Amino acid sequence: MLGPIGSNGAGKSTLIKILATLSPPGAGPVLVAGAGVVGPAAEVRRHGGQVPPLLPADGAPTGYEKMLLSARLYVIPRNERRARIAETPDRPVQHYSGGMIRRLEIGADTSSHRQ
Template sequence: MAAPDSGDRPNEAGIIETQALTRSFGDLTALDAVSLQVRPGEIFGLIGPNGAGKSTLIKMLTTLLPPTSGTARVAGFDVVRQPAKVRAHIGYVPQLLSADGALTAYENLLVSARLYLVPPAQRAVRIEAALKLMDLEDAAQRLVSGFSGGMIRRLEIAQSMIHEPAVLFMDEPTVGLDPVARRAVWDHVRQLRANLGTTILITTHLMDEADELCDRIGVLHAGRLEEVGAPQELKARIGPEATLDDVFAHVTGTEITTAGSYRDVRQTRASARAHS
């Protein structure tokens, strides 16, 4: 897929950068002075209890929610002053179901290609490439309402990547999936990074997902970024036999709380979203 024009190439010194990023809702501070740098090409995970600010941070970085104060740049562009530039360089896979069950996989991807302004002459090639990358070639003409949870998630990732963005945001990417489907999604996320050099930021409640998939992890608690480091580094700070569950409990003082048909996926994600 074509790269952005030379004038729109992302500044990759820190492909995601925030400085004292804050978001308040009245007297509630949902995100409190978060400063973060995500390196180009890494898979960065955000963990934390419900209400820690993970989804709020994602919304600000994807220009869906303006910050109360502080700054953020994604792919070299300011999320407040250059929101259109940011959106042109990112993909977003939300918790809530984004694939249309009344359409086929191919039709869903065609809609995404149009929304992302992929030139008409390139759409068929990009759709075929996305289907192949996500192992959905044989399901291209099937209605999504008959897909399993794992297939739906792979389609949604394909939709978000149809324009080859520099950064992909994934909010609880495997919520509601069984262990086999979860690992399939992990494999495809790794493929995106290997094949396209995509920088990926995910939020997750699953410590095995964060441990296995992420190069570095940030621990959010009560709106503040308390720890950042590679999984092994964070575990070593607690003790030689520590797990990420131990890191989570140590930093937040709480225990972790956390596939099915199209309808099951929709209900599960809606429930997860309501409590994030």
């Protein structure tokens, strides 16, 4: 397991976004398990994962938004996404109980992998 460390503004979040194929690298090739991060994202994402913070600092996403993001990250076809996450509460995660947050994280991981 690896985790970047550094002061604010050092590029930790940028590095993670590049490795997760969410942002393009500024220059030069970036490989994850031999697959380039520029190109088909599914190959790179098959070799990695992330553990999000308990409550993300990026505003107040809803459970539905978190599940939708997870489905997009795991390249679930658009026509399947909404059906898979239809019963997810569409209220801010910050108002969930600890147990409900854990259920959301498990659901984001396991339901996104089902084919």
